Amino acid sequence: MDISWDDARLFLAIAETGSFSGAARRLRIGQPTVSRRLAALEYAVGAALFRRGVEGAALTAAGERLVVPAKKMAEWAGELHRAAESTDSSPRGIVRVTGTPYFSFDFLAPFAAFVAQKHPGLRLEVQSQIQYLDLVRGESDxxxxxxxxxxxxxxxxxxxxxxxxxxxxxxxxxxxxxKVTPQDLPWVAWSPPFEAVPPNPQLETMIPGFTPSFTADNYLVLVAAAEAGLGALVMARMSHRFTRATQLVPLEVELGPFSRSQTHLVCAKSALDIPRVRRVSELLVEEFQRIRAHR
Structure with missing residues (x-):
C-alpha cells in the first residue's frame, strides 16, 4: 500500500503533539478532519495507530513502527520542497522565521516591516516558539x-x-x-510547562530556594507584570535600530556567568539555495553586524 505525504504528516503531527487537537493546530485544520483522515489511514494500514484516552493519543505498537520512517519522509519532503523552490530566481514570497518570544516581539516583528519596505515582494511570517521547530522538515525557513x-x-x-x-x-x-543582589529581588518568571526556559534555571542556580513573585506562560504577560512593578525580569540588553520604547529600566545586578548569551542564526543547509530565504538571511546578518558595530 502507498502512504501519502499528507497522511504521514498527519500521523506525525498526532504522534508528536500527543493529541488530535494539537495536530489540528499544527496542521491548521479542524479536529474532525484529523479524526476522519486518521480513521481512513488506520483502515488502509489495517491496524490502530493510536490509543485514544482522556490524556490524549498514545502510539500503539503498530504506530511506533511507523514513527522513524515517517520522520525520514518528513525530512525528504522538506528537502524536496527546498529543491523545487531553489529554481525561483527572484527573492519573493513568504519566509518563515522562528525565534524566542523575546526576539520575536523585540526584533523580528519590526524587522519584518523593514524587509517589507526594502523588498515589497517579500513577507515574513514570524513563528514565536519556546520549542525548536524542525528546520530540516521545513517547519520554518x-x-x-x-x-x-x-x-x-x-x-x-x-x-x-x-x-x-x-x-x-x-x-x-x-x-x-x-545596591541589590539577585536574592533581594522579587522575580517575574516562566510558569509550567516552561519552567526550564531561561532565565528560570539560571535564577535557580543563583538563588537558593528560588520562588518567583509572579509567573506566566506568555512573554507579553511577563513584560506587563514587570512594567506593573510585580518583579524583575531578565532580558537581553541589546540596542538595535528597531528598539522600542519601554517602561522598564535596567538595574545594576551581577548575573555572573549568565550576564551574556548567544543567538544563532540557523537554517537547513539547502535553505540558502532559495533566493527569498537567502536574501532574508543576508539582511539578518547585516543587522547583526550593525548591532556589533554600535556597541
Whole structure:
C-alpha cells in the first residue's frame, strides 16, 4: 500500500503533539478532519495507530513502527520542497522565521516591516516558539536560537553575542536600595510547562530556594507584570535600530556567568539555495553586524 505525504504528516503531527487537537493546530485544520483522515489511514494500514484516552493519543505498537520512517519522509519532503523552490530566481514570497518570544516581539516583528519596505515582494511570517521547530522538515525557513545546531543537516549562518540585564519598573527601582543582589529581588518568571526556559534555571542556580513573585506562560504577560512593578525580569540588553520604547529600566545586578548569551542564526543547509530565504538571511546578518558595530 502507498502512504501519502499528507497522511504521514498527519500521523506525525498526532504522534508528536500527543493529541488530535494539537495536530489540528499544527496542521491548521479542524479536529474532525484529523479524526476522519486518521480513521481512513488506520483502515488502509489495517491496524490502530493510536490509543485514544482522556490524556490524549498514545502510539500503539503498530504506530511506533511507523514513527522513524515517517520522520525520514518528513525530512525528504522538506528537502524536496527546498529543491523545487531553489529554481525561483527572484527573492519573493513568504519566509518563515522562528525565534524566542523575546526576539520575536523585540526584533523580528519590526524587522519584518523593514524587509517589507526594502523588498515589497517579500513577507515574513514570524513563528514565536519556546520549542525548536524542525528546520530540516521545513517547519520554518530560518531560526534564531540560543543553542548552536548539532545536526549535520543544519548550518549556523551567524552568531550574535548578547548581553543580558535585569529590568524593573521605575516604581520598583525607586523602592529598592542602591545596591541589590539577585536574592533581594522579587522575580517575574516562566510558569509550567516552561519552567526550564531561561532565565528560570539560571535564577535557580543563583538563588537558593528560588520562588518567583509572579509567573506566566506568555512573554507579553511577563513584560506587563514587570512594567506593573510585580518583579524583575531578565532580558537581553541589546540596542538595535528597531528598539522600542519601554517602561522598564535596567538595574545594576551581577548575573555572573549568565550576564551574556548567544543567538544563532540557523537554517537547513539547502535553505540558502532559495533566493527569498537567502536574501532574508543576508539582511539578518547585516543587522547583526550593525548591532556589533554600535556597541
Amino acid at each position: 530560518l531560526a534564531l536560537r540560543g543553542r548552536p545546531p548539532t545536526s549535520p543537516d543544519l548550518q549556523c549562518v551567524d552568531t550574535l553575542d548578547v548581553p543580558n540585564a535585569v529590568f524593573v519598573s521605575k516604581a520598583l527601582k525607586a523602592r529598592l536600595p542602591k
